[in-house]
Amino acid sequence: MLSRRLLRIKTVKSLYSYFQSGEDSLIRSEKELSASIRKSYELYLMMIALIGEVAEVARERIAIGQAKLMPTEEDLHPNRRFVDNRVIARIEESTTLADAMTRYKAGWQGQQALIKRLYQDMVAAPYYKRYMEAAAPADSREAFAADRRLVTDFLSTHIEDNDYFEEALEEMSMFWIDDISYCLGLAIRTIGFLNETSADLDVMPMYKNEDDKEYVETLFRKALVSHEEYFGYIDKFTQNWDFDRIAFMDKIIMLAAITELVQFPTIPVKVTLDEFIEISKYYSTPGSSVFVNGILDRVVVWLTEEGKIAKTGRGLIDTTIPKEKNTPHA
Numbered sequence: 286m287l288s289r290r291l292l293r294i295k296t297v298k299s300l301y302s303y304f305q306s307g308e309d310s311l312i313r314s315e316k317e318l319s320a321s322i323r324k325s326y327e328l329y330l331m332m333i334a335l336i337g338e339v340a341e342v343a344r345e346r347i348a349i350g351q352a353k354l355m356p357t358e359e360d361l362h363p364n365r366r367f368v369d370n371r372v373i374a375r376i377e378e379s380t381t382l383a384d385a386m387t388r389y390k391a392g393w394q395g396q397q398a399l400i401k402r403l404y405q406d407m408v409a410a411p412y413y414k415r416y417m418e419a420a421a422p423a424d425s426r427e428a429f430a431a432d433r434r435l436v437t438d439f440l441s442t443h444i445e446d447n448d449y450f451e452e453a454l455e456e457m458s459m460f461w462i463d464d465i466s467y468c469l470g471l472a473i474r475t476i477g478f479l480n481e482t483s484a485d486l487d488v489m490p491m492y493k494n495e496d497d498k499e500y501v502e503t504l505f506r507k508a509l510v511s512h513e514e515y516f517g518y519i520d521k522f523t524q525n526w527d528f529d530r531i532a533f534m535d536k537i538i539m540l541a542a543i544t545e546l547v548q549f550p551t552i553p554v555k556v557t558l559d560e561f562i563e564i565s566k567y568y569s570t571p572g573s574s575v576f577v578n579g580i581l582d583r584v585v586v587w588l589t590e591e592g593k594i595a596k597t598g599r600g601l602i603d604t605t606i607p608k609e610k611n612t613p614h615a
Contacts, residue, residue, distance in 0.1 A: 328461050521584075562577055
């Protein structure tokens with residue numbers, strides 16, 4: 286399922302897009318955020334299914350070799366260990382995965398050139414050669430584990446930090462370029478759960494539960510509805526700064542953080558601060574995390590004193606005010 290971290294990132298990026306584009310429709314912006322989340326889940330499904338597409342290329346190569354007028358011995362008796370891989374078969378036969386891909390309209394249609402290139406890279410890789418040359422373990426559980434390792438090796442070796450793969454995904458959807466690593470990790474985790482006795486692939490749902498769905502919708506909506514008030518909180522503690530010169534992404538990150546602090550009484554202050562400070566490290570300027578940290582610390586102290594932050598639930602009462610640290614100066 287998509288993590289709260291990813292949902293926060295999606296919200297921040299959607300807020301940034303809303304303000305930068307001059308958008309004036311809350312409903313349209315909410316639909317765009319929902320589409321962004323949906324596309325991430327679609328990519329997760331496609332990552333799982335990818336090895337089946339690559340295996341189909343291998344089957345086609347075998348069929349072409351056997352159809353030659355003068356086939357070689359290798360053409361007539363190919364090494365079928367990869368195309369007969371039981372984990373790949375489970376993925377291709379999974380009704381759960383097939384139903385989800387149909388429902389979310391996910392697939393690799395029109396990407397044959399990309400799939401063939403991935404296949405060529407795979408067959409040249411040392412891990413693949415070792416797999417193909419080694420005798421299959423006699424123990425069926427060990428054999429299944431070897432098949433599973435081949436699939437996860439393929440994903441971990443050829444997908445992350447792959448320039449041509451990233452370029453292809455970016456052309457397919459503008460939402461995917463920042464989601465590759467996360468969706469890849471989810472796919473590897475899902476495949477890792479497969480074993481000999483698995484009845485079907487345990488495909489994760491898009492949201493962990495309805496609370497997560499409601500969380501991201503509320504966070505985005507409340508941030509937009511209350512943005513003038515919350516920007517005012519930021520302005521209050523950046524009086525020695527020219528508000529217009531603060532990195533706009535910093536403002537958006539702090540807007541989302543303040544919204545979560547005020548609107549979600551069961552989320553600990555420390556969790557909110559840690560999450561949004563971490564997001565600032567990757568989506569804003571090099572010094573943003575220190576700046577965001579310092580301003581939010583001061584905002585939290587003031588909002589708590591004003592009674593605007595009131596946490597409820599086990600372990601949250603009387604622990605809402607963090608120590609001030611790294612407070613930026615003009």
